[in-house]
């Protein structure tokens with residue numbers, strides 16, 4: 001491989017590594033935001049997902065963790081719904097599953113488990129770049 005070619009491929013690799021770092025940072029940021037919210041809605045009867053009046057992509061109005069289920073943050077926005085400069089090609093998605101306590105790969109169909117699995121996926125131009133999963137429990 002010639003000098004120019006290897007310099008090019010190094011630049012591409014560096015760019016990719018930067019994108020991966022940005023994507024994982026965006027995922028961690030969203031996890032921190034979710035974990036900063038209470039497990040149950042503080043001011044209305046709690047339901048899984050958003051309670052009435054909680055707008056889909058303005059996260060400021062989301063006041064409990066399961067409100068984030070199904071969130072599509074595309075392109076990446078701040079908590080007030082403003083696009084984040086430089087992040088136009090990145091998007092984030094949140095999925096929450098009610099899972100069995102003894103086998104978290106299975107969904108809890110009966111609704112008796114106290115465990116939820118959270119997944120945050122970050123993509124660039126629609127291609128997945130980072131994924132973060134964690135378990136959350138209810139007392």
Ligand SMILES: [Ca+2]
Nearest residue numbers: 047049050067
């Ligand atoms: Ca809720």
Ligand SMILES: [Ca+2]
Nearest residue numbers: 041063064067
């Ligand atoms: Ca709520």
